[in-house]
Amino acid sequence: MTILELFGLVAAGFVAALVGYVTGLASIVSYPALLAVGLNPLAANVTNTVALVASGIGSFAKSGRDLTAGDGGRSLARSALVAVAGGAVGAALLLLAPDEAFAYVVPYLVALAALALLAQPSLRRWFHRGVDRPVLWAVAVFVVSIYGGYFGAGAGVIFLALAMLLTELPLWKSVLLKSALLGVANAVAAVAFMVFGPVHWAAAVAMGIGCLLGGWMGPPVVARLPATPLRIAIGVCGLGLAVWLGVSS
Incomplete structure (x- = not known):
C-alpha cells in the first residue's frame, strides 16, 4: 500500500466519521474506500469495523458528558451491556456464517429505519401509548448491535x-x-477481528486516525444544525443507502 493511498484513507476516515456522526452512514464512505485500495470484501469489512472504533472514541470524548449527566450514565451502561452482547454475536456470525447472511434483509431494515425517521413525530406519539419501551429498546439494541x-x-x-x-x-x-452504542458494538467486534480476522493494520491505523478526528468534529457540527431538516436529510440519505445496498447485494 502506497503512502498516497494511506493518506487517502486518513481523509476517507475523517469524512466517514463526520458523515457517520451526523447521518449514521459512515460505512458508505469508509467501506468503498478500503475496497478501492485493493482489500477484498472480508478484509475491508473487518478493517472498517476496527477503524470506526476510533470514530466512537472521538465523539464520546468530545461530548460524552452530555449523555452521562444525571441518570443518563446508568441508562447508557445498561444499553451498552446489551450492545456488547449483540456486537459479540455479530462478530461471531461474520467469522463463521456465510457472507450472504444479511444480504437480503438489510436493505429493508435500513429503508424501514429511514421511513421511521421521516415519520418520527407521528410514530413517536403512537409508540408512547401502551408500548413497554424499556424492554423493546433493549431487544432492539441487541438485534441492531448484532448487525453492527x-x-x-x-x-x-x-x-x-x-x-x-x-x-x-x-x-x-x-x-x-447512536454513536456511543454503535461504537460499543464495533469495539467488541473489533476485538474478535483483531484476533481471528484478516485485519489490514496499515489501512486500519490510517483510517482510524481520520475517524478519530472526524468523530471529534461531529458533536459540535450536529449541535449547530436545525433538528427537523437534519432528521429529514438523514431519512432521505437512509433511503438512498437502502437502494444502494439492495442493488449491490
Whole structure:
C-alpha cells in the first residue's frame, strides 16, 4: 500500500466519521474506500469495523458528558451491556456464517429505519401509548448491535430511528447515543477481528486516525444544525443507502 493511498484513507476516515456522526452512514464512505485500495470484501469489512472504533472514541470524548449527566450514565451502561452482547454475536456470525447472511434483509431494515425517521413525530406519539419501551429498546439494541458487529452499513440510521422513537431524547442526544452504542458494538467486534480476522493494520491505523478526528468534529457540527431538516436529510440519505445496498447485494 502506497503512502498516497494511506493518506487517502486518513481523509476517507475523517469524512466517514463526520458523515457517520451526523447521518449514521459512515460505512458508505469508509467501506468503498478500503475496497478501492485493493482489500477484498472480508478484509475491508473487518478493517472498517476496527477503524470506526476510533470514530466512537472521538465523539464520546468530545461530548460524552452530555449523555452521562444525571441518570443518563446508568441508562447508557445498561444499553451498552446489551450492545456488547449483540456486537459479540455479530462478530461471531461474520467469522463463521456465510457472507450472504444479511444480504437480503438489510436493505429493508435500513429503508424501514429511514421511513421511521421521516415519520418520527407521528410514530413517536403512537409508540408512547401502551408500548413497554424499556424492554423493546433493549431487544432492539441487541438485534441492531448484532448487525453492527456483522457489517454495520446503515446500523447508525437504525439506531438513530430507534432512539428517536423509543426514548425521550432530542435529536442531538439521540445522535450521540447512536454513536456511543454503535461504537460499543464495533469495539467488541473489533476485538474478535483483531484476533481471528484478516485485519489490514496499515489501512486500519490510517483510517482510524481520520475517524478519530472526524468523530471529534461531529458533536459540535450536529449541535449547530436545525433538528427537523437534519432528521429529514438523514431519512432521505437512509433511503438512498437502502437502494444502494439492495442493488449491490
